[in-house]
Amino acid sequence: MGVKGKKTLPDVDLLVKTFFVRKKFRPDPQGSSVLMTFFAQHFTHMFFKTSYKTNAGATWSGHGVDVTSIYGSNVSDENLLRSFKDGKLRMQVLNNEEFPLYAKDARVYMMYPPGIPESSQFALGHPFFGLLPGLFLYQTIWMREHNRVCDILRGEHPDWDDERLYQTGKLIILGETIKIVVEDYVQHLASYYVNVAFKPEVLFGYPFQYSNKIVVEFNHLYHWHPLMPDSFNISGQQVEMKDYMFRSDLVVKHGTSAITDSLSRQRAGHMSHHNHGAVTLHVLRDTILHGRELRLQPFNNYRARFNLQPYTTFQELTGETKMAAELERLYGDIDAVEMYVGMLLEKRRKRALFGSTIVDMGAPFSVKGLLANPICSPIYWKPSTFGGDVGFDIVKTATLEKLFCNNIPGDCPLVSFRVPEFVEGDVDEGNNFNFRPPPRDEL
């Protein structure tokens, strides 16, 4: 910065207004569902934890996949969520289903704005997770899974005490998380024709550091707020964002089955320009400003650092001419475009949710973070870590669908990171992002 382009960076509000405000919802051309969106948010908030009050570069993260988003980020919070019986977490029955406790009954630190009724305030693993019912859904399902696993472990080891059951159950949940992230979530994001497999053994015998760091660039590139729609489908009824926020009680009222099914059938937004809904515009603005405060390198420098060809023209970056001309007017030089701005304006890579920079910068951070977890190391990747073959098998066979189906009463709903009606190319990206009519033989 300061070497190429204009002497001052573009006004942030002008950038937001020109390139990012959503005028019309632009659906994800890869058919991602909102169940996937909430998975992304729930999973990544266990390690993206900026201490905004300290500064935009400070973090309270443990720098890896540590399931703190489920159990709480310190022993004191964990203890408040534990029952101290049979290794299980404390749950309550509401509307014939098990849910986390109300915040008033397990006083972990939660961030609820004033005026939220007690019946919508729950005690969750992350202070922010009361924000959206989709996050509450994941928290509920994972807590039920922990307790289900503890029952299995107790059957295998009747002599084990609460502490041993709890800690082993937690390790199994950690293993299941990584398995599901690799084989369901990364598989979905990558859209590879081949199946991605979670096999820690492939690294055994090679020098590899089983430790991880979450860098701030990874955090910024994961600001995927355009994935969020403006309203949410609940069994066919649309609930506006403003009536959905801080409404965990909607999951209790409609039930985990109906909410899971509805989120699986609703299309997420395209992670791109002109697609930030009203409630996340301020986050976008902050992200750009934080990038400046931290003096992040320009977009093209990151491309070079990650062995990608830097763009030579604005048109090459955006794949069109209108925004390219605007960008050129504001930045003056392609090498001056900021990292996050460039990522959102970059043309989409074929069969991908994003442009190539998010994919090629994000993938190595993700793979390292997942495989460098201590449970993947030769010392821990064995049955005894997970309470024997039965526990190890739960980890090795975990899937997103099983996670939900094993923990939702009655028939299993649709559990999918992709909406069922998706067909390749069903969004007309060249024409205002309208859905294309189905091919004639399907009419």
Ligand code: HEM
């Ligand atoms: C309507 C939905 C959402 C709202 C209202 C929301 C709101 C926020 C807010 C208020 C912050 C703190 C930013 C700041 O203070 O500057 C934040 C941070 C963040 N959000 Fe979202 N968010 C939403 C959805 C998502 C989704 C779907 C993702 C995808 C993964 C995501 C990823 C992130 C990340 C990575 C951070 C940084 C967290 C940290 O470092 O502490 N958000 N979001």
